[in-house]
Amino acid sequence: MILEVAELEKRFFLHRLAREVVAFRGLSFQLAPGAFLLLAGPNGAGKSSLLRCLYRTYRPTAGRIRYRSLRGWLELAAAPDRLVLALRREELGYVSQFLDPRPRQTALEVVAEPLLWQGVEESVARRRAAEMLEAVGLRPELWAAYPTPVAGGARQKVNLARSLIRPYRLLLLDEPSASLDQEARAALRAWLGRLKQEGTAMIGIFHHPEDVAGLVDATLFLEGPYVAEPSAPGAAG
C-alpha cells in the first residue's frame, strides 16, 4: 500500500455564522502503488474536500492518513507544514480544474517552472515543457503567451502540462478534464495511463467515464451532501 486512510473527517467551522458544515466523515480506504481510485457522488458530497485534505490544503478534523513516502511511512494528517511542502515538491501532486493566476509568465515558463525547482537546467526544462505542451495539444502560437487571460480550454492545457511534467508517487485529480476538448482529453487519458504503468497512485474526480476508461481500479462513493449542523454550544468563539 501507499496510502491508508482511516475514519477521515472534514468539518468546517464557520465562526461568524455559528455554523458547522460537514464535508465528509468516516471515510476509510487503501490505495496500492499504480492503483487508480475514482471518487463519485453528488455535488457537495465532499469529493474535492477529500482531495484537498490529502494535499493538506484543508486540515482534516479527525481520522488518519498514513502515507508511504520516499522517506518512509508518515501521518499526513498531522505532518508538519515543512514536511508537507517537501512532499509537494517531490512526490505529491494536485491538479485542479483551475490554473492559479500566474501573471506575466508565458505558458512555456509556467510549465517549465516545476522542473527548475528540481534543479533541471533551464534549456532542458524548456525543451521538456515544449514537449508537454505539444502532448496536451496547445497551439504553438500560444506557447509564448501569458496563459492567465487566455480562454479556459487553453489555460487548462497549460495547467495540465505544468502538473504532469514531473513524476509523482501520488497524484490527486480534481476534474482536470472539465474544460478540455476531445483531443486534449484523449491526450490526458493516455498520459494518466503511462503514469499508472510507472506506478503512480491516483485518486480522481472525473465526470466522463471515457476520460478514465481502463484506468479505474476501484470507485469510492461519497454519499453526502451532509446537512449543516448547528455548532456545539460555545464553538462559535
Add this chain to the structure above:
Amino acid sequence: MTSPYEEAPLLRLEGVRQGYGAREVLRGVSLELYPGEVLGVVGESGSGKSTLLRVLYLELPAEGRYTLGQPGLEGLNLLALDPYRRLEVRQRHLALVRQHAHEALRMGFSSLANVAEPLLLLGERRYGQAATRALAALEEADFPTERADEPPRVLSGGLRQRVQLARAIAARPAVLLLDEPTTGLDLLVQARVLDTLRALKGRLGLSMILVSHDLGVVRALADRILVLLEGEVVEAGLADQVLEDPQHPYTQDLVQARL
C-alpha cells in the same frame, strides 16, 4: 509523532515580547523561518507587524529569544547581545526593506552610492569593486542601471523600492525582511515588484519574511503564512491552507474581507 524529516530553522523567535512604554505590542511571538522559504505575516493595521520586523532587524530591544542558524551564531540569543555586536549581526546577516523608502535611503545620494554603502560598511575597501557589485545588485532588482547615478529623490516610488531592494540584497543577507514592499505603489508597478521578488526567491534562494496587510501579495510569494492579531500569532500554516481553510475566526474574517 516522529517524523522522517529533520530540518534546522534558519531563524527562530521564541516568546518575544516588546512594548512601547507600558503598552505591549508583541505578546509572546514565536516563529521559525527555514532556508529558502518565504514566510508571510499578515494582520490588520496596528497588529504589530512592523514592530516584529524591527525586532527581527535587531533595531528594537525585546524580551525573549532570537537565534539565527548561522556560522558563529549558533545558540546565541541575539536579543541579549550588546549594541555593538547587534549592529554587526544586523549588517552581516540581515536586511530590511521598509515601507517608506525615505526611511532607508539617502534621498540625495546617487542610487548607486545607496546600494554600495552597505558593501563598504561590510569591509569592501575598493570603491570600484563595491560599485561593480552594487550595479549587479541593481540589475538583479530590475532597476534600469543607466539611471544608477540618479538619486532616489528624483525616482518614482516603484524605482525607489527597487533601489531599496538592491541595497538589501547586495551583500547577500541570510534573511531578507520586507515591510509592505509594494504598499502605496500603483497596481502595475506593484505587480512588477512582486515579479522581481519572485524571481529573486527562485534565483538566489533567498529566505524572506514578508509583511503585508494585502493577502494577494502574500499569496503570490509565501510558502507559509502567519496571522498576527494584537501582537499574538493566532494562526500559522501552509499558505494555501490559511487562505482556503482558515481556522481562527479572525483569519476567516480577513479572508472573507478579501472576496
